[in-house]
Amino acid sequence: MTSLTRQQARSRRRRRLNWTISLALLLVLGLGVELLLQQYALRQFEAAQQRLTARAGEVRAMLLSELNATLHLATGLASYISARHGQVHSPELQPWLDGLLRRSPYIRNIGLAPDNRISFIYPLAGNEAALGLYFPDRPEQWPAVQRIIADGKPGLVGPLQLVQGGSGLIYRVPVFLDDQGYWGLISTVIDFDPLYAEVERVADELNLAIHLERLDGAAASLVKGHDADGSPTVALQVQLAGAHWRLEAREAHAETPPLGWLRLLGWSLALAISSLIGLTLHGQHRQAALLLALNHSQRQFRLAFEMAPQGLALLDPQGRLLSVNQALCELLQRAPEDLLDQPLARFGDPTLSAYLDGLLGARDGRSAGSGHACLIDAHGESIDAALSAARLNSRTSGGDGWILHVQDIRESKRLQRLQNEFVSTVSHELRTPLTAISGPLELIDSGALGEVPEHLRQMLQIARHNSRRLGLLINDLLDIGKLEAERMPIACEPMALQPLLDQVLQSNEAYAAGHGVRLRQIGVCADWVRVDGQRLHQVLSNLLANAAKFSPPDQDVELRGERRGQYMRVSVRDRGPGIALAFHPRIFQKFAQADASDTRKKGGTGLGLAISKELIERMGGQIGFDSIEGLGATFWVELPLAEPALQEQPA
Template sequence: MSIHNAPRQYLNWGTSLGLLLILGLAVELLLQQYGLRQQQAEQQRLLAHANEVRAVLLGELNATLHLATGLATYIPAKAGRIDPAELEPWLKGLFQQGRHIRNIGLAPGNRLTFIYPLAGNEAALGLYYPDTPKQWPVIERIIASAKPMLDGPLLLVQGGQGLIYRVPVFLPDQSYWGLISTVIDFDRLYAEVEAVARQRGLSISLLPLDGALPQQSAEAEAINLVVPVAGASWQLQARALEPLQPLPLGLRLLGWGLALTVSLLIGLALHSQQRRASLLLALNQSQRDFLQAFERAPQSMALVDNRGCLLVVNQAFCRLLQLHATQLVRQPLEHFCVPEERADLLQHLAAIRPGPNRSWTQHLLDAHQQRIAVECSAAILGPVADTDQARILHIQDIRERQRLQRLQNEFTASVSHELRTPLTAIAGALGLINGGALGEVPPAMAELLQIAQANSQRLQALISDLLDMEKLLAGQMRFELREQPLWPLLQDAVAHNQPYASQHQVTLQLQEPAAPLSVRVDAQRLSQVMANLLSNAAKFSPPGSQVTVSAEDLGDRVRIAVRDRGPGICEEFRPRIFSKFAQADGSDRRQKGGTGLGLAISKELVERMQGDIGFDTAAGNGTTFWFELPVSTSRQESSTL
C-alpha cells in the first residue's frame, strides 16, 4: 500500500461506512415507524373492541335499570303505602324482563322492609342503611341530590357481589319516604360481559373511577374507558389477551438491503389500508349493535331532528301508537300529538340543550285517534343521517300511573262520602241507646252495644285520620298561622284531654313556664297535635300515674314536651315511630288500640308550622315526646334590638 493511496483508501472506507450508517439509519427509521404504526393499529383495535364491550355493558345495565324506574312512581301514587299483594305480580313481570336483577327492595325510612324475591335474600331483610358505614355516605348523597344512583360492586349480606341501583322516593308533599334498591347480580353480569370481551380477544377489569382517567398513549398496555351510568362512573380497563408480537428479525436483516426498502414501503401501505378497512368494519358493527339495541329496547324510543321530524323509531314506539314504522318515519312528531299540545311539544323540543335530559308530559294519538298519556325525556345525541344534532326521545306510557292516581282519589272520596256519613249516624244512634234515650238497656245487650259504639267511634277516628293524612299529603289542609300566647293553648289542650286520661286513671299535669311565651301557630292544628300526644301518653301510662306537660324557652324556638311514666319504646320500633300505620309489636300496645296515624299526622302538622318533632325514651323510664315551634315575630325583633 502506497502512502498516496492510503488516504483515498481511508476515504473510501469512510464513505462506505458512512453510506452503510446512512442506509442503516434509514432502515431503522423505517422499521421504527413501522413498529409505531403497528402499535397504534393495535391500540386502535383495542379501543374499538373496548368501546364495543362498554356498549354491551351499558346496554345491559340501562335495559335492566330502566325496568325498575316505574316503581318510583308507584310509591308516591300509593301515598307511601306498600301492598305486597299488589306489588308481587308487577315485580314478577320485571324479573322476567330484567335478566340480571337479583332482587328489588323497598326501604321506607331507610330500613329494608320488603324484598322480592325473598328466597335467598332473607339476610338483607330489616337492614337499616345508617348502620352500614360503607354504604350510608353514598346513600346520604343520593338522598340529598334526590336523584337515582348506581353503587357498587358491593359485597351483599346475602352473599355474592352486586350493583345496587338506589332511587330516592319523595311523596307528593316533597317529604322523603325512603329508598327503592334494585340489586343487580354483578358476578353474572360481569361474566357475560367478560365472555363478550374474550370473543374480541380482550381481557377486562371493571373498577370504580376514583379520579381523572389517565390519558392514552401509543405505548399504553391497557385501554381505560369511563362507563357512566345512573349517576356513577367506572373505569373499564381492557388488555389484549395475546401481546403484540415483536418485529421479525428477518425483516430487520432484509431491511438492511436496498432492494427491500420499496417492499417495506409497499407493505406498510398495504397494512395501513387493511387497518383502515378493519376500523371501518368495526365502526359499522358498532352502529349495527347500537341500532339493534335501540330497536329491541322495551321502552318507546325515537330519533328526531331539530325540527321534530322522526328519523328512526323502535318497535315499542310503533306498538304504542299502533302504526307501522313506514307510517312514522319522516313524519313530524307533532302530527301524532293532540292538537292543543302541539305548540308545547315544539317548544320542548326546541329547548333541548346538551347536558341533562329534559322531561315533560304529553298526550299522543294512536292509529284509532285514542289519547295516550306519556312522559317524554329527550337529550342531544349527535350527528345522525342528514342532521347535525339529532335528539333521542324516550317515551313512557303513564296511563297506568294515572289510573292508580284516579283509584286513590276515588278511594278517598268513597271514604269521605260513603263511610263517614253512615258511621256518624250509627255512632250517634248507639250513643242515644247507651245513654238511655230509648229506655233502659237490658244488661245482656248493654255490653255488646257499648262494644259496638266504641268500635264505631274507632272507625270514625280512623276515617278522620285517613282524610287528614290525605289532605296533608295533597297539600289541601289549610293553616292559619298567627301569633298568640302559648299558655292558654296548653291549658285548653290539657282540659279537653283530661276526661280521656281519667278513663285510664291518669292525671294530666301542666307546668307553667317561668315567663310568658308566644308562638306563631294554627291553634286548631296545635290542639290536634296535643290531643295525639296526650292520648298516647295516657294510654301507655300505668294507672295512678301523671303525664307532665311543659314548655321551655330555647331562644328563637319553644319546646313543648309531654312526658309519661310508661314502659318506654322498644329499640326496634324507634326508627319507624313516626311512620304511617306504625304500631309497636308488643301485645300490651296492641291492646291499647289506635289507628297508627296519630304520630305521623302530628309530624306533618308540626313541620307545616315550621317546627320539628322528636322523642326521648329509655326502657322502663317512660317516654318524652317533644316538638319545637318558632317564637312570634315580634319577640324575635325585640331580641334583635
C-alpha cells in the first residue's frame, strides 16, 4: 500500500469518526432536551394541580357555606321545639319560618314530623304531597331515619327524588325533650338543582368543570357533572352531617404547555450545535488534509522541478535566481552555488536584459511572459533560448516571484535554417525549369509555332494551368522563406486607400469572373493608411481570390472599408459555406487547409493566409475573420491610419 493510499484510508476513517461523534453528540443533546422537557412538563403539571386544588377548594367552601347556613337554621328550630316541650303553635311559628326561608333561598320546605309523621309543612303550596308522610312506611328512607334517631345526631341525605317532585337534599334533625324522650323529626328539604347551578356558576368563573359524586361505603355514584376527557383532575372530600361526597374538578379550558414548539426548538438547537461541532471537526480534518496535500504537492513540484529536462529557475521580484534545476546548471555549465542569489541578467547578452526588464515591469505577467534571448555559458558560448515565465503568488503585493522556463533552441534554429535554405534552394532550382516549360507551352497554345491540333489543345491547357499553380506554389514558398528569414523588405508609407482598392478589384476581376463571381465595393474610402502598397495588394488579392474560389456562382464578393479608432478595417465578405468551427484555430497556420484530402475540390497551397498574416503584422496591423458555418465568411485586416488622416479626425 502506497503512502498516498494510506493517507486516503486514514482520511476516510477520520471522516467517519467525525460524523460518528457528531451523531452521538446529537443523540446526547436530544436526550437532554427530552429530559428537560419532561421536567418542565412535570413542574407545569404540579403548578396546574396546585392552582386547580385552590380553585376547587373555593367551590367546596361555597357549597359547604350554603349548606351550613341552612343546617344552622334547622338546628335553631329544633332548640325552639325543645324549649316549648314539643308544643308547636302554627301562628307563632309562621313569622319565624318566613325569616328562615328568606335567609336561605335554597330551602324548599321545612316539615315537622312528631312521632315520625309529617303533620306540619311550610310552605304548604307545592308540597302538599309530603303532608302526612309517615317515615316507617317509606322503606327507602326509614333505615336512614332510624340511624339518625339511634345516633341522636342530625343527618344529611340525598339528593333524593321527592314525593312532591324534583330532587333535593334532606336534613333531618331528631328532637328530644328535656326528659330525653323522643319527640320526632324536623325535616328540611334543600332544593338541590338551583344550589348545584349556583355552584357550577362559581366553578365556571374559576374556569373549572366539576363532578359531584356521593360516596356510599366503597361505592361512588355520580350526582352531577359531565364526562371526563382525560384532563388532570383533583378530588376533594365534602363531609357534612353524615353525608359523604367527592368533588372532582378539572380545567374547563386547559392550556396545554407548548411542548411541541419547545421540542422543535430544543432539537433544532441540538442539531445546530452538533452540526457546528461536526463542521468544525470536518474543517479541521479538511485543513489537515489540505496541508498534507500541499506538502505532497510541494514535494511533487520540487521533484518535477529538479528532474525536468528543460532549464527551470525561480526568480525574485528583482530578477535574482532563488532556485535552479540541474538542467539549467548543465545548460550554463555552472554549479548551483555560482547561480543562486545572482541576477539572471548577468548570464546573458542585452536581449536577456531587455526580456527581464519587460517581464519584471509587467503587471499581469503575460505581456512579457514569452520571448527569446541569448544566454552565455561558463565558456563564453552563446546559447539561443526560448524563455517563458509565469507569475507566482500573484495575489500578494510587492512580493511576486516568477518561475522561468528556459528551452535551448539552438538545434531547432539550426534545423529551421537548414529547412529554409533547402526550400529556398529547391524553389529557385524549380523556377528555372518551370520557366523553360511554361514559356514554350504559352507559345504552342497561342499558335505562334503553328496551329495546334484540336485533340492536343485540351492537354496543353491542362499543362499550362498546372504550371501556373506550380509557379504560385514556388512564389509562396519563396515568400514564406523570406519572411521567416526576415529578408523580405517592407517599406510602409502614407498612401490613399481607395486607389489601392481599385487596383486590387481590377486585377482580380478576371479571376472572379472565371468562377462566375462578381467583385463589388461597398462605399468609398477617402482615408490614408501607412502600408507597403505592393504587400497590401498581395494580401487583399489573396483574400479576394479565396472568397471568389469558395463563393457559389452568380454571387457577389463584397469589399468594404470602415474606420475603427486609429485603424482602418478593410473586409472581404463571401457567401460561401463558411469555415468549420474545428478549423478556426489553424486557419492562419502554414499549409493549413479545411479540406486536406487528396480529392479536395479547391486548389491552393495553404500558405496564402499564413503569408498574409505575416505581412499585415509586419505593417503594424492585424488580420482576422468572422464566420458561421453555412453562412459565409468575412476576412478583415486592420491597417494603421496615416498621420494626415488622423489629424483630420474631429476632436
